[in-house]
Amino acid sequence: MKLWMLLFLSLSLFATEKIYEYGDLDERSDGVLVETKTQNPANGIGKFYYETGELRGETPFKNGIREGMGKTYYISGKLHGETPFKNDKIEGLKKEYYESGKLQSETLFKNDKAEGIAKIYYESGKLQSETPFKNNKAEGKAKLYYESGNIANEIEFKESKAIKGFGYDEKGNKVQMSNTELDSISNSN
DSSP: OHHHHHHHHHHHHHHTOEEEOTTSEEEOTTSOEEETTTOOBOOEEEEEEOTTSOEEEEEEEETTEEOEEEEEEOTTSOEEEEEEEETTEEOEEEEEEOTTSOEEEEEEEETTEEOEEEEEEOTTSOEEEEEEEETTEEOEEEEEEOTTSOEEEEEEEETTEEEEEEEEOTTOOEEEOOHHHHHHHHHHO
16 A cells, blocks of 8 residues: 555656746745746746747746756757756856757856856857856956967956957967957956
């Protein structure tokens, strides 16, 4: 009897994962998402759509908070991005893709903040830039590359402010960046 009860309970737990759409969930004051009708914490996949009806993204929920791999899609249905969630925070390697399916960017997150080297790629697969992050701010020397692989810029960041930088032409000739150029980079972050 106990074995049957245990089997029934475990099957019930797996069967409770639901698909939620717009209007199915409400947010409590503590930030937990609950089912609109029952007020039970969300356990399943929240889906959201483009105005034209195509799936735009999916977010997994466990006990009313984001938990698992969230995904976004192009209107064509192809994968646009993957965001790992743990305990309602981004935790792990977040990736974005070109519509062709090739990797566009990857950024490591710890406790909902960018941490480590963020990389952006050309659609050809070649590295376009790498920027170090600490506590969600650019920190250290960022490098930008021409598609040929030659370095285009080196920019030193301190708490997301560009403090020093150099530009390079395709032949490798180095030119120091002006304060105006550095300020412009800082303001775009």
